[in-house]
Amino acid sequence: MFSQSEKEAPVMFGKEMRNTDRAASEELKTRFLDTSFDSSKDTKVIRLQVDYMKSNSQYVVAHFVLECCKKLEAKCITTATACSLFHKFFIRADTNHYDPYLIGAASIYLAGKIEDDQLRLRDVINTVHATLHRTLDTLALGDEYWNMRDAIVQAELFLLRMVEFKVHMTHPHKYLLHYLTSVRDWMDESEWLTYPIPKTAWSILQDLYHDSYVTS
Numbered sequence: 006m007f008s009q010s011e012k013e014a015p016v017m018f019g020k021e022m023r024n025t026d027r028a029a030s031e032e033l034k035t036r037f038l039d040t041s042f043d044s045s046k047d048t049k050v051i052r053l054q055v056d057y058m059k060s061n062s063q064y065v066v067a068h069f070v071l072e073c074c075k076k077l078e079a080k081c082i083t084t085a086t087a088c089s090l091f092h093k094f095f096i097r098a099d100t101n102h103y104d105p106y107l108i109g110a111a112s113i114y115l116a117g118k119i120e121d122d123q124l125r126l127r128d129v130i131n132t133v134h135a136t137l138h139r140t141l142d143t144l145a146l147g148d149e150y151w152n153m154r155d156a157i158v159q160a161e162l163f164l165l166r167m168v169e170f171k172v173h174m175t176h177p178h179k180y181l182l183h184y185l186t187s188v189r190d191w192m193d194e195s196e197w198l199t200y201p202i203p204k205t206a207w208s209i210l211q212d213l214y215h216d217s218y219v220t221s
Contacts, residue, residue: 057106057137063095066105067215069136073113076132080122081211085176087116088214093168096217106137110153111160119172130154181210 057069067088074084090112095105110133117124130153134144144150165172185203213219 054139056139061100061105063092063100063105063217064215066100066109067091069106070109070113071211071214073109073129073132073136076136077113077124077128079113079117079124080120081178081207082176083116083120083122083124084211085178085214086120086172086174087112089174089176089220090116090164090168090172092214092217092220094164096220097167106133107156107160108164109133110157111164114157115161115164115172126154126157130157177210181206 055065055068055072057065060066070087070091071084074087079087087109091105091109094103094108094112110129113133114124114126114129116122117129130150131143134153135141144153185206188202189197
């Protein structure tokens with residue numbers, strides 16, 4: 006479908022391609038960092054952060070997309086569309102040939118357009134950079150910023166071609182809302198307020214977008 010030069014797109018965000026042979030469960034054991042001590046409360050506080058530079062598996066990069074969307078305060082449907090676009094791309098491509106974090110960033114930006122969610126490209130770039138490199142500093146308007154901007158814009162066009170411009174998706178969120186409404190009418194009000202059924206169900210649904218099977 007594409008020429009050899011298109012298939013060998015350069016890595017734009019990562020310094021080098023990471024090993025994908027490790028099982029997802031093993032990656033999850035090693036991807037959390039930053040244990041610190043809260044002296045004000047005299048208690049140990051564990052702040053868990055994913056070191057995205059250690060893995061390029063679809064599961065971990067999908068988590069990266071979810072984290073970026075949360076920081077951008079994107080709508081839940083936008084988040085779902087971004088993850089779906091990312092998974093659809095890598096159903097047709099190999100993570101060893103493309104930088105998955107670049108495709109993830111392009112998926113977020115494109116999903117904002119599809120779902121009419123106002124995600125500015127500069128905000129996407131700063132959020133992606135800060136999340137990937139674990140920094141609170143805003144990326145200055147220099148060569149790195151413009152290189153990332155051009156890479157995301159070009160990746161967005163390439164992403165559209167790879168998914169054959171089929172970007173409108175039906176997500177299960179509206180069906181879950183109808184089901185939760187029925188459950189709420191069926192349950193006693195005190196029980197409904199006691200148990201976090203809506204929050205739990207919504208969280209489980211969002212977590213499903215870590216897996217590429219959500220697009221099938």
